[in-house]
Amino acid sequence: MANLQFESTINNLVKLDAPMNKCPAPRWQRKAMNKDDCTQLTLSPLRLSKIKTPQKRSRIGSGKTPRQTPKQTPGNKKTKSKKAKTPGQSVNYQGDRFIPNRSEMNIAVSNFKMTSGQNSNTSSGHESPESGDDDGQKQESLYSTTMKQLLNENTIQDSKILKFKKNAPKVPEGFSNNLKVLYTSNCSSTTKYKSHRQIPQAADRIMDAPQLRDDYYLTLIDWGAKNLISVALDKQVYLWNANNGEITHLLQMDNADEYISNVSWIAEGNVLGVGNSLGQVQLWDIEKQKCLRTMSGHAHRVGSLSWNSFVLTSGSRSGVIHQHDVRIADHHIGTLNYHTQEVCGLKWSPDGKYLASGGNDNLVNVWNGTMMNAPSPIHSFTQHQAAVKVSLLCYVQLY
Secondary structure, X not given: OHHHHHHHHHHHHHOOOOOOOOOOOOHHHHHHHHHHHHHOOOOOHHHHHHOOOOOOOOOOOOOOXXXXXXXXXXXXXXXXXXXXXXXXXXXXXXXXXOOOOHHHOOHHHHHHHHHHHHHHHHHHHOOOOOOOOOHXXXXXXXXXXXXXXHHOOOHHHHOOOOOOOOOOOOOOOOOOOOOHHHHHXXXXXXXXXXXXXOOOOOOOOOOOOOOOOOOOOOXXXXXXXXXXXXXXXXXXXXXXXXXXXXXXXXXXXXXXXXXXXXXXXXXXXXXXXXXXXXXXXXXXXXXXXXXXXXXXXXXXXXXXXXXXXXXXXXXXXXXXXXXXXXXXXXXXXXXXXXXXXXXXXXXXXXXXXXXXXXXXXXXXXXXXOOOOOOOOOOXXXXXXXXXXXXXXXXXXXXX
């Protein structure tokens, strides 16, 4: 009998298509059975009693392949997935540019700023026409606004109705910034006043000037460096001291048809150049009240004078400009002849390199100061439609 059983066993093993009764179920069959159990699971007590909890089997001493479940490695414990937590207060919220940050807003101040504008508009509409902008009302309003700013520590003025970002961190107590001078040197006070230029409506001093010639082409007044004003009244020249108000009579011409046509101070303020209708240029010492010298050379009256250190430039009615060196006996050192009518104004540049001349021929000429006998100016402006009196020349860059 034992031989027959062994032979039948060998035959069953040789036949590959024979069913395997005592062998464990294949893997695909176990998965299908687990899937069916999960889908057909119900809550009935009978069904729950039949369900058995799967037990782990040790691989030691068994030849079965351990069952694998999805998302689980054989031999390792099942790990639990951690869910993301809601951000708490520890997260540094930087703000959103479209959503206001209510934690950084002062709701009371925002409400006040929104309603104060409506109240001010309604109150300003009921003002009487007699309540104009008087100085007293302006001062009271300025005082009230200043007190509000000081009492509220500028919270109302500097605060915003909506805030989208956090405020800057406060400086700790006792902190000193070495670069504070760079930011506070131009810092203004809490109250800002508008600076208005005060233009006087009345003259500070009014002096009588009888026989002052009404002639556009003449220069009859000049203010010196020693605070002395020279005034030419017909044939006389007077000096007025602005410090003490003293008046001094300097000179007077002899003939009735002669008159003073121009006065000009030297830069030091101790010598006065005087041009007359005879075509002469006189130099007067103010301290000694004495005529130092008389320089002639013009055929007509001298209507313009300008100093450049020791060089005195004069322009006459004939359109000729003369250069005088007051240090030497032969004073005439150059001639500039380009204007066709009377020279109305002369002015040297501060550095003494250029000379500007304006004439009744509607021309403004700029001369090279180093060339005393230049045949023509380096620049000539012809856009004027009337006579030009040059009063100031500011040299920037002519080339």
